[in-house]
Amino acid sequence: MSRGNNHVIMVQPVPDLSTMAVLPVEQNGDHPKPLSPYEQQLHLLEHDPRLSKEILLGKRIRFYNIKGTIGTGNFSKVRLGVHILTKEKVAIKILDKSKMDARTRKLLSQEILCMERLDHPNIIRLYEVIDSLPKMHIILEYAPGGELFECISKDGPYSEDNARPIFAQVISAVQHMHKNGVIHRDLKAENVLFAQDGTVKVGDFGFSTLSHAHELLNTFCGSPPYAAPELFQDKQYVGTKVDIWALGILLYFMLVGKMPFIGDTIPVLQKCILKGQYHIPSQLSTNVQTLIRGMLTQKPSDRYTMDDIVNSAWMGCAVIGCNDSGLGSSESTLREGVEMLQDQLQQTLTKLGVPFDDLTALQEDTPRDCAAGTYRIVLHQLQRKKAEQTTVACNSPSSQHRSSGSTEGRRTITSKLCIIL
Structure with missing residues (x-):
């Protein structure tokens, strides 16, 4: 309140939009209608000055709070994020567009196109793409279990029994990529990640490309x-x-x-690879030695195919958990996820206030949309919950006796995964 010329002027405080219920008035002005959680977030993004400041400071982007850094690259930084509506932790790949040349922009476009084609339990999921003026934000599934590379560097190599279920999941992921015309071109231990339950996730599609069967490529990547x-x-x-x-x-x-x-320099390494001479320790089984040699054949036309790998004697034992029960997060199960979880999806999305006419349209919508991003996260949460219920069934006394292989030293991988190759 201030005084001047014997007049009293009342100064109203600025409302805190982040803590108040937003109640827009309907056209007749009689009955205010409360906003849904989804609508509230959109309203706050447009009207709350504090959120605008957080966005400028890099602490917020659309529906995501941005936390600490979990990885860095030449043109990008990966930050931990939290989706406001679902509380889901995500990985946010942030790229500075001003530092990207034409080739890098093309690779980024290919990365998004490739991930859009893929829908598999052993592949990191793309939730949303947010393109702002200075930066591009790619919202991805977060795998908190760390890298396979870190695990081996810390604890040493796996036994064959413990390596098999991990490798089987990687193979399942790569099979799915190739069937959908996606070539990864950067498969390595650093890009094999573990989810919280030990499930294997193949990630980092930064060098991936779309390619028809037997199509010839010419770009060195990886x-x-x-x-x-x-x-x-x-x-x-x-x-x-x-x-x-x-x-x-x-x-x-x-x-x-x-x-x-091994080579101290790229030329030395190149010479070793072109010679094709390497040593396989004798303690490895004959079956796995045969598989490795089949994949590391110099002549591409003589190299193993994916079918050769899956049908190899060593991989023939890769039955994880309760495969024979017909349960689990197989590719077919995932594709049927929307139909199987339709009622739960509709209930959750309706409660959040996410606009949709039908789930199929939302499923096929662009990832550059808040509603589509929220839908993908909710669907994944429901699928995870269903997978956990399946895990309980897999570990029941009637199914435990069917599992084979030692459990010693499994570290970040569990024996209760249900992957059907």
Whole structure:
């Protein structure tokens, strides 16, 4: 309140929009209608000055609070985030567009297109893409269990029994990629992650591309220690064969704890790979030695196919948990997820106030939309809950006796996963 010229002027305080209920008035002005949680967030983003400040400071983007850094790259930084409506933890890949050249922009576009094609329990999910003027934010599934590389570096290589279920899930993921025309081109232990329940997740599609079967590619991508010999020969290459070579390197590293081809410099490493000479420890079984050699065959046309890997003697034992029960997070189960969980999806989305006419339209909507991003997170949460219920069934006394393999030293992987290859 202030005084001047004998007049009293009342100064009203600015309302705190973040803590008050937002009640817009209907057209007749008689009955205010409370906003849904979804609508409240949209309203606050538009009208709350504190949120505008948080966005400028990089602490908030749309429906996500941004926390600490969990990874860095040449043009990007990965931050931990929390979705406001669902409380889901996410990984937010933040790219500075001003530092990106034409090639990097093309790779980013390919990364988003590739992830949009994929829908598999062993692949990191894309939730939403937020394109602002200075930066691009890619909202991804968060895998808190860390990298396979870190696990092996800390605890040493896996036994064959313990490596098999991990590798089986990676193979399942790569099969799904190739069936959908996606070539990863950067398969390595650093890009194999563990979810909280030990489920394996293949991530980082920064070098991925779309490719038809037997189509020839010509761009060198990926990590040199995992690179196939044809990549060092300045030749066109078949993408699937390059991924299979990398899988061979990955399996070797999982079982031996070091790379099969080693060089202090790129030229030395290149020479080793082109020679194709490496040592497989004799303590590894004959079956896994055969599998590794099949994947690390110099000539791409003679290299194992995905079917050869799946049907190999070593992988033939890769039955995890209760495969024979017909339960689990298989690819077919995931595709049917919307139908199976339709009632729960509708109830949850309606409670949050997410606008949708039908779930199919929302499922096929662009990831550059708050409603579609919320839908994808809710669907994933419901699928996880269903998978947990399946896990309980898998670990019932009637199913436990069917599991094979030692449980000693499993570390971040569990024996209760249900993956059908």
